[in-house]
Amino acid sequence: MNLFTKYLHSVTLSLSKGIQKIACLLLLSIPLFTQAEDGYKLWLRYDKITDKAQQSYYAPRLKTVYADLSDPSVKVAADELQLAVKSLLGFTPVVKAAGTGSQGLTLTIDPKTEGINEEGFSVSTTPKGIHIKARSGAGVLYGVFNLLKNIQTGADPNVTSSPEIQRRLLNHWDNHNGTIERGYAGMSLWKWYELPERIDPRYIDYARANASIGINGTVLNNVNASARFLTHEYLGKVKALADAFRPYGIRVYLSVNFAAPRILGKLKDADPLNPEVQKWWADKTKEIYDLIPDFGGYLVKANSEGEPGPMDYGRTHADGANMLAAAVKPYNGIIMWRAFVYAPDPKGDRFKAAYEEFKPFDGKFADNVILQVKNGPIDFMPREPVSPLFSAMEKTPVSLEFQVTQEYLGWATHWVYLAPMFEEVLKTDTHVKGSGSTLSGILKGDTFGYKMTAMAGVANTGSDRNWTGHPMTQANWYTLGRLAWDTRLTSESIADEWIRQTLTRNNAAVETIRKSMMKTREIYVNYTSPFGLHHVMGEGHHFGPEPWLDKAARPDWTAVYYHRVDSTGIGFNRTATGSNALAQYPGGLVEVYQDEATCPEPFLLWFHHVRWDRPMKSGLSFWNDFVKHFYEGARQVQDLQAEWQSVKAQVPPEIFNNVEARLQTQYKEAVWWRDACVLYFQTHSKMPVPAPYKAPERTLEEVKKLVDIYHIR
Template identity: 60%
Template sequence: MKNLLFLFVLLSTLCRADDGYRLWLKYDLIKDAARRAEYAGAAQFIAAADKSPVVQTAAQELQAGLQGLLGKPVAMAPGAGGKTGGILLTVDANTNTANAEGYQITRRQNNIVVSAKTPAGVLYGTFALLRHLQTGQSLANLALSSSPKVKIRMLNHWDNVNGSIERGYAGSSLWKWYELPERLDPRYRDYARANASLGINGTVLNNVNASPRFMTTEYLRKVAALAGVFRPYGIKVYLSVYFPAPKTIGRLPGADPLDPQTQQWWNAKVKEIYGLIPDFGGFLVKANSEGEPGPQDYGRSHADGANMLGKALEPYEGVVLWRAFVYKADPKGDRFKAAYEEFKPFDGKFHPKVIVQVKNGPIDFQVREPFSPLFGAMPQTPLAMEFQLTQEYLGFATHLVFEAPLFKETLDSDTYAKGKGSTVAKVIDGSVHGYPLTAMAGVANTGSDRNWTGHTMGQANWYAYGRLAWDHTLPSEQIAGEWVRMTLTQEPNAVKRITNLLMRSRETYVDYTNPLGLHHIMGYGIHYGPEPWLDRAPRPDWRHTYYHRADSIGVGFDRTASGSNALALYAPEVQKQWNKPETCPLPYLLWFHHVPWTQKLSTGRTLWDELCTRYYSGAEAVAGMQKEWDAVRPAVDPEIFDDVAGRLAVQRKEALWWRDACVLYFQQFSKQPIPAPLPKPERTLAEVKELVDIYQMR
């Protein structure tokens, strides 16, 4: 009865207009009759002898998917025996995969066999087979095999107990804390399905700026209810920790990590958690960062705080993910160096249960950043990658920005930690330093909006993150093409157009907002729109003039030996790439150099002319995106088409806003005319600033 109800709920969604709710799990009838017949002949039944909940979930997903794709029922045949022409889901310890979560999909005796060493591997293999069918690929010579390259592949939700989401742009939180644990929203299962289809195996439920409430028994029972929904999909739950919880919840005098009372409190709390959630994943901690309390409040180090929690977790399988996003308000310093200076001295001093979670770049999820110098610099400490899916600095849910190229840019960067080829990806997957624990985290872009991510195209970032967390070698274009075919259309010309649009979108956004390595010039507080003129804030490193340092000579932050010397944090081979303005790649030029306005660049233009050209061409490229989207109208669901078209219109308007604001502001310093044939902005800088004040509600 449960299986029939699951199928009814899933298949009933197929009768509705496409509002984006189904994400990439759209099992619509295959239009190609020949391909449909090929699949039907190979999928006459499903057999899953293993009765574990995860394998049974895989069988249900496969049955529902096939019935949608083929337009007819596909029977379960637990006792298939010698039958042929079906799909067998098999847990086999002898499966030849790199690790326990890997899978193999082969043809044997006229059956398709999905085999793995563990139930989770079978689930991932099942979704891989469905992806193969959804994208219209042949079953001839079928032989698929894949294993995840990192062990912990998680989403980090910045969700609060009141239902709000910090940096959330798709409605309120998915988690209805006031209804839990008694009522389980059906959406929780759909969330788990989407993640499992990508191989995501962990989720941090609450904001890193954590409420102590999550350590109470009342809320742990709510968390346990969610864990029960996610468990059949191979997903573990994690919690962000409010470091002084022993004081605020436990009524202790303090929360000193070296105090035996504090340690005892955490030991007891961890025991309680595992009593409720036996497969609890562990803790994520933001401490002594942006006002959050931590071990330094008691004269202790990050290692002291992390190790206390690591020791409390020793009897269990959970881990501690300790964030390296820390920086002090130093008007004479360089925030670029902060995480490195705080964590590098503690390499090798962390508990074996601790992973240090590092943002992809040294500042804060900017539109483009050089990779964090911590990657490759801590050989004795497992480092996790933290990406941001929610578009905090990428135009929220009104700008189309496909983030896979951003992720790949970081992952493929060479740290030279152990010679050429020591990429960031190979650092975090343990290849370079042999880390026993490996992890990748993505700050989620989900919310209560019907289509999950606000902007329909934002779903592609969730999808891309999951695919790269599983296998960081996948090309961005392949990922984009998969998502388009599974989510929007399979019409070949439309697939090509939309894939190209996605692939160009990030560079377009960079051009009209932060070209040539400009960074941190967005609207203050909410991080939306342009505000390069900001020179007043509670901290010096929250002022945008701190980063671009524009003056009558030029613009950019000198991070060479003549400036902050942040470049020295990298390996010599990396320094060589970036240490001279004449040879520094243009995308990173103003990250590392204060460049004269009149200096000629490799493009043949002066810095000022190149800056203007990028701003104008980026804004015009959005108009090109609109035309490309208009051309695919016949191939895309009308509701989705209209939604994306409306958001592209907003993006075009705001690209012009960014262009005018930045060109007019920086022109005050360059004293140069806008190069011909580019038209002068039709509004003044004062008018643009007034628009910013309206957006900021100041």
Template identity: 50%
Template sequence: MKQLQIYLFLFLMIPLAVFAEDGSKLWLRFPAKNGISTSKIITKSNSATINIAKKELSSHWFGSAVELRLDPSLKNLKDGYTIKSVKNTTVISSSMENGLLYGVYHILRLQQTKVDLSKLNITEKPSYDLRFLNHWDNLDGTIERGYAGHSLWKWEDLPNKISPRYGEYARANASIGINATVLNNVNASPNMLRKDYLQKVKVLADIFRPYGIKVYLSVNFSSPKVLGGLENSDPLNKDVQKWWKDKASEIYKIIPDFGGFLVKANSEGQPGPQDYGRTHADGANMMADVLKPYGGMVMWRAFVYSPSKEDRAKQAYLEFTPLDGQFRENVIIQIKNGPVDFQPREAFNPLFGAMKKTPQMVEFQITQEYLGFSNHLVFLAPLFKETLDSDTYADGKGSTIAKLTDRSLRPEKMTAIAGVANIGEDTNWTGHHFAQANWYAFGRLAWNHNLSSDQIADEWLKMTFTDDQKFVNPVKKIMLTSRETAVDYMMPLGLHHIFANGHHYGPEPWGNYKGGRPDWSPVYYHQADRVGLGFDRTKTGSNAVSQYFSPLNEIYGNIKTTPENLILWFHHVPWDYQMKNGKTMWNELCFKYDSGVKEVRNYQNTWDSIKPYIDAERFSAVQGKLKIQQEDAVWWKDACLQYFQTFSKRPIPAEIEKPVHKLEDLKKIKLNMGHHN
């Protein structure tokens, strides 16, 4: 009897162990069929990709029979697909096997979110050909701007020991249509191109391939000199060109479908063609030429700025627009969404649309370098949408960044979009359970940039937690307002880059790194003085407004017509300037910081109220993070308002919560954020 009790106990424990809600399953919490009669799966094809599609259906699909049909006539959909209900069968058709797999994940998502599956008639064509995660992972396992533990890639163990998470990673990406990955940091080690590392990369490429994911590498421009022992890495040096040509040949022998290179050059001290008096085009074209025979491409980053008297926000535009039309056709310029650096809110990058003859792609940051790391709940779909939907007027009204980069307005040979990954080896992948939503949102928008933030949040919550509306509705409200809330308690009204130096976690508006780079100092960006606050980018200032197409240059150049959420980005605004709501700028600034703090407290109350609807593990993990976020919001408010008050000499309005911390004490805080990187 005792033995039977032990067996019974162990049997009962199994489901608990398997279904512990630690976040490791991400949004892929599909119900398992556990022996329930299997729906019929019909297909004439047989391959590793089709086998994954069949396995997903036989494990998780409860609906009608499914037919997977390869149909060459659907080539115009690229790796998109159609899903049609035909009698008692759901027919998924695509011209590509990856498309069939994406179609399978689509119907599993519909099943998971309880959509009616009886009359399906869906056509999906991706917004972008290449949908990238950029990993800033280093060969020693650390991740630059990574807040979820060490790298997934165990370079020490590869190629012999293979982590099960490589396959799980590929599956999660395929489920949202991500089809390309750059494995290593843009601040690249030349060693990435050594033969022993290429053999390790091959193992990952082989695992990812059936899921439709191609591998790319960040490369260090000085690799020929460092690895090859050449005299220099001058792109016009024949020996250097030969070195890259031989390296490309070696890579493609090992990984025949290798995607290409991502390059950060002549930025933040990284080597590049300018070291030899050459241009970005000279450097990019040399690499493009060696990759072309294999169908490879070069993504050349426009994130360039060097110590200069010029406004940092202008530098990418100044360096790249003169090179328009000089790049090879397999080069695409990768441009950060804003002109400074992944701030909570930036004006969009004026380089978008300014190069008429050069393909461009957007680079977003999924990892929250400037948004509270993995401690703050900040849903980024609204930030991504704000950029994609911005009208540049480059080709007239309606020239949104989405349309300029997705082939709608310009007949580009290739289109792409990238997000800097927030994934590490933490059990829940991203450090904060809600940070998973940003990986998900990036993938969904890369696939279809017309989706709304609301729809993406809705899908993700139902798949990741529960479809109970008593949970979904209030928590979705948190998600959809969270980005604006973070802007309010950190840097409202267009303030930017007033973070503590180095780690970018907390506030340091007083930061003035004497002897260092002025454009790494918060005082460079906020320009506070007794007159007012903000960076003058009008004609009387840096004239960054001139880089925008008309009518934006006039709109941004005039304080009265500049959107108030960017007013301190474009103008040095007097403390007593009257805002649209009648408040002075100083009072509005105070109310914004205060409202950010209050909103996070509302989030805490909302979250406490949904406790009955979800598992205890994730409930308490998120509750703990919200407590940190609330304390950080107060820290930001107290630091910024008391510091700016030393210039404004105006009282903080009586209705606003009094500071908890003294400015002198806040100035002494020196965080050691080593454990975060």
């Protein structure tokens, strides 16, 4: 009984028997204020197993857990088992000291275990028990979470698995004032004003969620970094988070402001070749490692979009990265140097910028520097060809940066499952060593022999109760971890796992939701960016359509810079007769894209200026097919609405209602995108909206006014 219930019970005792009966009936109807399933538990709901065969199989094998609790990661693994099994099977396992019983679950650390790497694990079953074996405590923890996943999804518990990528990171773009750049789920998770004294329980749930999908690193702050994070005050707060995350196998990293020696150290400059600057970084880095011995290292955005960097002093990116690399080298730290650098050139092609900046320095970076490269050459568009840098840096390891937060994908009002996009990128044949050289092979170190590998995702977490704003975009966080662990996984299998752990195990509902999820990315592309249309969103906020945008602080922040629309057609010619950006790719990939007749249609406008009357594979002219995609994309959101309605009885009510409302908003905004793009591009094509589609009811001028109505600027 809670206190309110106890109070009411005491009141009824003082009433007559007749009134007592009425009061008791009323008492039974009063809710106990338990928290509804609203998405807070993510994929760690651990709903009760109702399948009798599973119950009879797992119950005896999980009654007792044998573990060496002196290892912090094994201790939290045992705690997770007690929490999960109580919910899944209705009893709490008894945890005993390390050893092997006749039946039960044994957790073993054995550094000599063969067939796995340092973070890998093996799970094997016997007639009466289960054995999880790993080389490290973190490996044991990953094995436990994998077992719990397989119990919930009905998969075979016998697994041997190792992560393919060494460093699997979330990049938080959180600021010290509690805001999040490109965050659409509330304020920052990190309550800096409470740290280091108070560790919010949510930090532990965050760590559990990451460990469950194999994420082993977190960059706590925005790449547009405040130097304040390197003050002694804030380093104490960072230490508190590092201590909380450590048992879950998670290292912390910091984004740093390259000008910190000048801002904090009051030096005359931040020139990386200045001995005083080098000493300042060495001393500051020692201070950090004295507090956090397993600190991961620095993430750096330098000389990009106004951020300070080595080029301010006539130095190179290699000069800047290597100075920091020397500071963290004694502690086995790394430098993740972002390659998102582009100069404002009205006559150039931003597509080519990162390659031109970094290719000349291949092999000149220190061996503990890794270049962090966005998946595409522009900036997290709904569909991009892979960045040419991945195939160019043969002597310098590269890390892939995905965006999990939906900056260019409808923020938190559009349902976009990103696994198909991530899978498309990872499986791209780069042709760097002939056909079959996939991007995932480069990232894993197979292609060029990298000794250091990493994959990062810009986080979509925030203070919203359900973590990600849109409940369905939790799946994108989940996807990042799963694909960083195993790049061979499919979008369908990841979706199935996530649905069964998060929403429902009803097979029919799982199938319906999975099919919907698999369509969402393409639906978004249809009503915003078909055939490779890109960068036509609003300026600065990056929300909503503004294909007419022709003025901004720099030319490559406008829409017209990219779509190059005119009376003859649309698209950016990047072949040899245009910007020749294609020359940055290996020859095999050039062959894929250079001929307009054979270029894959989803990438046409990335590489070609396409005539409005060009025949398409559909049999339609380009203009008619182009318009069709906008209309069909908006209509397909209505299909999603109907499919979601069909699973209402199988999904937790609060989650169902949340998604239902967001789908209504998504349809409204999809129509906005449709009308804006069709009406604007029609002013150039001079062609009618093809049958059976009806011309938009509002005018282009009315659509343009929506930018102000939505209070975007």
